[in-house]
Amino acid sequence: MFPRIIPLCLLAAITGQVFGATDKVICYYASWAVTRPGNGKFVPEDINPSLCTHINYAFAGLNTDGTLQILDEENDVNQGGFKRVSALKETNPNLKVLLSVGGATAGTDVFVSISQDAQKQQAMAQSAIEFFETYDFDGLDVDWEYPNSKEGFNTLLSALKGAFEPGGYLLTVAVNSIPGEVGGYDIPAMSNVLDLINVMTYDFHAIFAGFTSENSPLYGGVNESDWQQENRNCDAAIRYWLDGGADPQKVAMGVAFYGHSFILQNPSNHGLNDPTQAPSDPGPYTDNLGSLGYNEVCEFHPNGTVVFLDDMKVPYLYDGSFWIGYDNEESVALKVQYAKEKNLAGVFIWSIETDDMHGFCGEENGLLKAINNEIKK
């Protein structure tokens, strides 16, 4: 009946291989970067649409009745932020642009209340569809950090999917990379309903712990405890999702375009796990305590010493009493190789406006280019 499918199925049965390409580069765009000073300013037209397959516009909020909330009317609407990002599809017709709702600062209360109320779920779905139509989005990315119940999350996702399916709109999520710590996820059900699951494989170590650590190690460190090796790295998180029943072709691994940064207690002790006084001051552009964007590392620490960790497959940099565990062109390429080995859908990036857009470290947008070069190999 389906002669073109049968040979593939037979081959799959023989080889045990699942067919699919690791070809997705999902670019989160932190839209508030338009107000950053100097070289940190990043507007929609600064996005190179040929280097992303998906752009997730961060963020919209939610009203208590379930409808979507515009968080920055001036930037998103008056200055045309939403429409200017979706207009990038004119340059890359294969590009998908999604609206991302929630995020780390959105909290969980409003999501909990919507997940418990069918009427609010319908309101959320209808409101999302109105946004898609008004601003030419292709779907919704739900970034609930973090669901309090598997059932509630599934109910919400199923309601959204049911409403989106007739229009062919995409539904994706961003999920915690340390699932044991929260309510947990019904992975097979999610894999069924969703188009993509973005596993946030970063923020593995606390900035207040008092010692230097990596933000997004690909593998565990040889000196880490067994528990850390089994829980606190990209590989452990991805294996958790795949072993839990996620279709690898629905899973995207997170790549961080920022690092975790510290002030060393003693500038002479600048290795991994060495004592720190405090998280480093916020960067002039990203304005987060204990963190710098890759753009800030490149612009403000050009003479820092870079050390690449062979076990964790990520670098750190020290410069006087400053220390950061982050990602560079080498480590992001290794992460794409890993995604290919696991037959994942691809990688996603948090977030593209902190790439080295002015080329202080080398080529402009060096990280995103390194990712694309590796994807295309």
Ligand SMILES: *[C@@H]1O[C@H](CO)[C@@H](O)[C@H](O)[C@H]1NC(C)=O
């Ligand atoms: C592991 O710890 C030992 C002892 O502190 C140290 O000499 C070694 O460099 C560490 N190895 C790595 C890869 O961090």
Ligand SMILES: *[C@@H]1O[C@H](CO)[C@@H](O)[C@H](O)[C@H]1NC(C)=O
């Ligand atoms: C980096 O080193 C160069 C050459 O020694 C020097 O001119 C420059 O001022 C240094 N930059 C910083 C930010 O320290």
